Each structure stands twice: as C-alpha cells, then as structure tokens.
Amino acid sequence: xxxxxxxxxxxxxxxxxxxxxxxxxxxxxxxxxxxxxxxxxxxxxxxxxxxxxxxxxxxxxxxxxxxxxxxxxxxxxxxxxxxxxxxxxxxxxxxxxxxxxxxxxxxxxxxxxxxxxxxxxxxxxxxxxxxxxxxxxxxxxxxxxxxxxxxxxxxxxxxxxxxxxxxxxxxxxxxxxxxxxxxxxxxxxxxxxxxxxxxxxxxxxxxxxxxxxxxxxxxxxxxxxxxxxxxxxxxxxxxxxxxxxxxxxxxxxxxxxxxxxxxxxxxxxxxxxxxxxxxxxxxxxxxxxxxxxxxxxxxxxxxxxxxxxxxxxxxxxxxxxxxxxxxx
Amino acid sequence: xxxxxxxxxxxxxxxxxxxxxxxxxxxxxxxxxxxxxxxxxxxxxxxxxxxxxxxxxxxxxxxxxxxxxxxxxxxxxxxxxxxxxxxxxxxxxxxxxxxxxxxxxxxxxxxxxxxxxxxxxxxxxxxxxxxxxxxxxxxxxxxxxxxxxxxxxxxxxxxxxxxxxxxxxxxxxxxxxxxxxxxxxxxxxxxxxxxxxxxxxxxx
Ligand SMILES: Cc1cc2nc3c(=O)[nH]c(=O)nc-3n(C[C@H](O)[C@H](O)[C@H](O)COP(=O)(O)OP(=O)(O)OC[C@H]3O[C@@H](n4cnc5c(N)ncnc54)[C@H](O)[C@@H]3O)c2cc1C
Ligand code: SF4
Ligand code: FES
Ligand code: FES
Numbered sequence: 336x337x338x339x340x341x342x343x344x345x346x347x348x349x350x351x352x353x354x355x356x357x358x359x360x361x362x363x364x365x366x367x368x369x370x371x372x373x374x375x376x377x378x379x380x381x382x383x384x385x386x387x388x389x390x391x392x393x394x395x396x397x398x399x400x401x402x403x404x405x406x407x408x409x410x411x412x413x414x415x416x417x418x419x420x421x422x423x424x425x426x427x428x429x430x431x432x433x434x435x436x437x438x439x440x441x442x443x444x445x446x447x448x449x450x451x452x453x454x455x456x457x458x459x460x461x462x463x464x465x466x467x468x469x470x471x472x473x474x475x476x477x478x479x480x481x482x483x484x485x486x487x488x489x490x491x492x493x494x495x496x497x498x499x500x501x502x503x504x505x506x507x508x509x510x511x512x513x514x515x516x517x518x519x520x521x522x523x524x525x526x527x528x529x530x531x532x533x534x535x536x537x538x539x540x541x542x543x544x545x546x547x548x549x550x551x552x553x554x555x556x557x558x559x560x561x562x563x564x565x566x567x568x569x570x571x572x573x574x575x576x577x578x579x580x581x582x583x584x585x586x587x588x589x590x591x592x593x594x595x596x597x598x599x600x601x602x603x604x605x606x607x608x609x610x611x612x613x614x615x616x617x618x619x620x621x622x623x624x625x626x627x628x629x630x631x632x633x634x635x636x637x638x639x640x641x642x643x644x645x646x647x648x649x650x651x652x653x654x655x656x657x658x659x660x661x662x663x
Numbered sequence: 664x665x666x667x668x669x670x671x672x673x674x675x676x677x678x679x680x681x682x683x684x685x686x687x688x689x690x691x692x693x694x695x696x697x698x699x700x701x702x703x704x705x706x707x708x709x710x711x712x713x714x715x716x717x718x719x720x721x722x723x724x725x726x727x728x729x730x731x732x733x734x735x736x737x738x739x740x741x742x743x744x745x746x747x748x749x750x751x752x753x754x755x756x757x758x759x760x761x762x763x764x765x766x767x768x769x770x771x772x773x774x775x776x777x778x779x780x781x782x783x784x785x786x787x788x789x790x791x792x793x794x795x796x797x798x799x800x801x802x803x804x805x806x807x808x809x810x811x812x813x814x815x816x817x818x819x820x821x822x823x824x825x826x827x828x829x830x831x832x833x834x835x836x837x838x839x840x841x842x843x844x845x846x847x848x849x850x851x852x853x854x855x856x857x858x859x860x861x862x863x864x865x866x867x
Contacts, residue, residue, distance in 0.1 A: 339695060340695065341741045364739060418808060434792070434822060434825050436719060
C-alpha cells in the first residue's frame, strides 16, 4: 500500500475542507482498503467520514424514509421500519457479502463500490477503468462475469451492488454535500453511469462531493417482494445475475411495480418495459414469462456470458413468482 | 493529531490510536497503513486472530468490535480510536473457556484450527444477533419481527457463511453453535474414550 496521511474527523465541514483531488473519503473501508492493498487506488490522504453524524433512519411527512449514508448496511437492513416498509431493500442488503462485512459497510460506500472485474483488480493487465486509454482486458478476454446491456467497447464491467438493485426498483434519490458548502440531490437513475468513453467514472458525483443521505420513494411495494440472487455458491459471493421485484395487487391485478436487475450492466438495470407490460395484468406465471422475454430481448452477451440470458429470464420469473407467493 | 507527536514523528503518515482490547487500554503509534489485524498480531503480540487472505474473503481475522463482528484485515487501526475490541484471547474467563470454545472442543469444530479463532468470534457475535432478532437472506419473510430467534440449520449456515473453513469442519461447527444457541447438544455418532478406556488401551 502507498503511504497516505490520515485525517479523522466528526465534523462535516472539516472533512470537506480537508479534501484535495488526490484524497479519498474512507467509510467502512471494505472496498477502498482492499483496492489500496492491490495498488488499484492510491490516494495520498484518507479522510475518515464514518463518524460524521449521518447515520439516522427517519420518516418523512409523506411517509417516505431517509437513510443516513454513514449507517451500516447491517443496521439499515435490520431496522424495524425498513424491514416492514422496504422489505425488498432489506432482503437485497442481507444477500450481500457476509455479516462481518455488512457490519462495516455503509450505505454511502455501497453506492460507490467499484466493479469486481478481475482485470480491474490486476494491475499488470490493461483496464480502461483503472488506467484510461490502456485498453479493456475483458472485451476479448475472460468475460463470463460481465455486462450484457449498456456497455461500450471501452468497458464491459458490471456494478456489483445488491443494495443498489433494490434501490433502483423502489426509487431513490441521493443527497450530497458539495465542497463549497451547498447540497444537491441526484436521482438514483442518474447517479451511476454507463461506461461510454469515460469508464473511469462510475458515477456522476463531482470530486469532493460527500454523500450524506439516501431518500427512498414512498413505501408502495411492500406487499409482494423478492430479491433473487444467483451466484456460484449459495452465500458470500457476488451475483452472476440478480432480480429485485416488488409489486402491489389491487382487484387481482398488479397496480404498482418496481423491477430491476443486477449483474448485467454498468449500473443497476431498471426493467422499464417489463414493468409497463405487467401493470394492470394478473400476477400469473405466463405474464411473468412474457415480461421476462421483454426484459431480455435486447441483451447482447459475449463469448463467456451467454448463460446470463436464459439465467436472467428464469431469475425474473422466479423473483416475480416468489414475490407473488410471499407470506402464503 | 497531537502536536507533540507530530513534531517527534519519523514518518509523515504516523498516527496515534488509543483503544480497549480485551478490557485493557492500549495506546499505539503506527504507520497509518496498519490494519487492525497487523496491529494485533505484530504490535500487541495478540496473534490468536489469524490472517487468511488479508482481503475480506475468508473471515479468519474476525474480531468483535463494539459488540459487532467485523473483519480486522479491512479495518485500518487508525479508525479504531476509542473502540472496544474483543479477540479470541479475551473470550475465556481466566482458565474457564467461553461456552462456545468448549462446544468447539466437544464437537471437534476444527481440524487444522486456522479458521477457528475467527469462527468462534463470529459464532459468539451471532448468539447476540439471534437474541436481537436480526434477519438474514434466508429468513422466510423479513417483515416478521421478533426477538430471541431459534435459528434453523439453514439459518445458521447462512449466518456463519462469512467464515470459510478449508478443512471443511462445517458440520461440527454448526453442531457446536447449536449446543450453545439452543442447548441442542446431540453428539455425533463417535464418542471420546472414557478414562477407563484410555487406561486399558495404554496397558496393551
Ligand atoms: C469479500 C467481499 C464480498 C462482498 N460481497 C458483496 C456482495 O455480494 N454484494 C454487494 O453488494 N457487495 C458486496 N461487497 C461489497 C461491499 O458491500 C462494499 O465494499 C461496501 O458496501 C462498501 O462500503 P464501505 O462503507 O465499506 O465503503 P468504502 O470502502 O469505505 O468506500 C468505497 C468508496 O466510496 C467512497 N465513499 C464512501 N463513503 C462515501 C461518502 N459518504 N461520500 C462520498 N464517497 C464515499 C470512498 O471514497 C470509496 O471510493 C463485498 C465486499 C467484499 C470485501
Ligand atoms: S471491463 Fe471495464 S473494468 Fe474490466 S477490464 Fe474492461 S475496462 Fe477494465
Ligand atoms: S484475513 Fe480478513 S477476511 Fe481473510
Ligand atoms: S479447521 Fe482448518 S481451516 Fe477450518
């Protein structure tokens, strides 16, 4: 690991003031410390932000909830109101990593965790995300873990977070504090980026912007929910493909729905066409199958990850069926 | 950072940290890069906590920090100011093993023993999580909230999945956990030899 100076603080303004373009904020450290050991990240200053006072979970006037960026994933997933009103988020968060890692990892850090593309981790390999203009090792290499939607020739990596897939299905806004003192809100859909010609940029955050809160949309998908995560072993592994499904039923028909996929793109992948198709339809397997076909029709897999297309379809149907049957 | 220390530092990235480890106050002056794991093993002679992968992928380095199980390899010591850390060395009360340690011995919850300190710390923290009613990914419906959970075998395996055992002692680890968690002390089909049996074996 390269030497760095360490700045610990409990004061937001101090943290923002300490920021320089070669600094990194450090929260739970579960991603950043690992990448620093690998020499993938080499900041010359770490500013510890986990002890800033953004660790609450609060209810807003309209019934929606706001979660603090510095709260641990474990404490968020186990919060009584999150379990009751956002069970899809809770379930997705609990599918990630392990109890030990979830105790350390924070909601802000989770949004900004970096890809698990093996070329990104291996500094002797070309990777445009790690080193712009060096090429993409995965494009014609080992690409079984990679994207089937929304990639470019410059990068075909996926975003590894489970939490973000649930947030995409539910709807959320990220609030950040700017270095000059003001704050702004970014819709989750605009928070992460597709790789395009700037794969080194995972998100639309400006340098030094500090994530303080995640605002969740009103809890309107809590009656039927499921997070299905397909992986190489049954626990302690990232998703090959995952599906977050939440819906409500009125008069035997789907009246509200949120659907998103993980493991298939550079950002959590909203299944908008499938959502639109299912609205007003009966929650039955044949409809779920048609929705899955729609969701996957534009998939463009590589040599190594063709399996993701049938696996994705099956995972969508399974998630919708599981959501339909929950509590029975 | 304390001004006096800064002036006398040899390293520009030197940090000072005071924390409680196994109920003892400790103060350390370290390179800012030092993980909590290396601080324990290399600076405090507490080498019960093991380094398996150093990348968050095995759980061997699990310690209990402020009541929660965490990975010491991905925790920078610098972030531990004021923390209360419990390691495998702090679980026994003098000569009396923690019930989880006793159960691991009784049920043979290990072979080489390398993953064991992490397994035991993880299992001890899980006892509390079950009392608190925490959910897991295999919980049938996270909306059902209650305390004092009695965990099924599937739940135990999912919740202890953060500790990898290359020797594959999982069956016995689960059995050991069950004994302490739910007083299910059903023994495997083999038994330890009695004193008498040992004696007669020696005589031959
Ligand atoms: C072995 C292993 C397995 C894992 N498995 C899974 C899995 O199955 N599913 C899954 O979803 N995740 C998994 N993870 C990833 C884990 O969820 C993330 O590492 C974690 O959520 C990151 O949060 P953190 O607080 O530790 O972030 P850090 O590592 O502290 O930071 C990550 C990044 O975010 C930035 N940052 C942090 N907080 C802020 C803030 N408030 N404002 C601005 N920038 C900030 C940092 O500068 C850094 O660039 C796994 C991790 C490991 C090590
Ligand atoms: S897919 Fe992206 S992260 Fe992986 S090697 Fe190519 S550029 Fe790097
Ligand atoms: S040594 Fe920390 S998880 Fe392996
Ligand atoms: S006992 Fe050998 S690794 Fe677990």
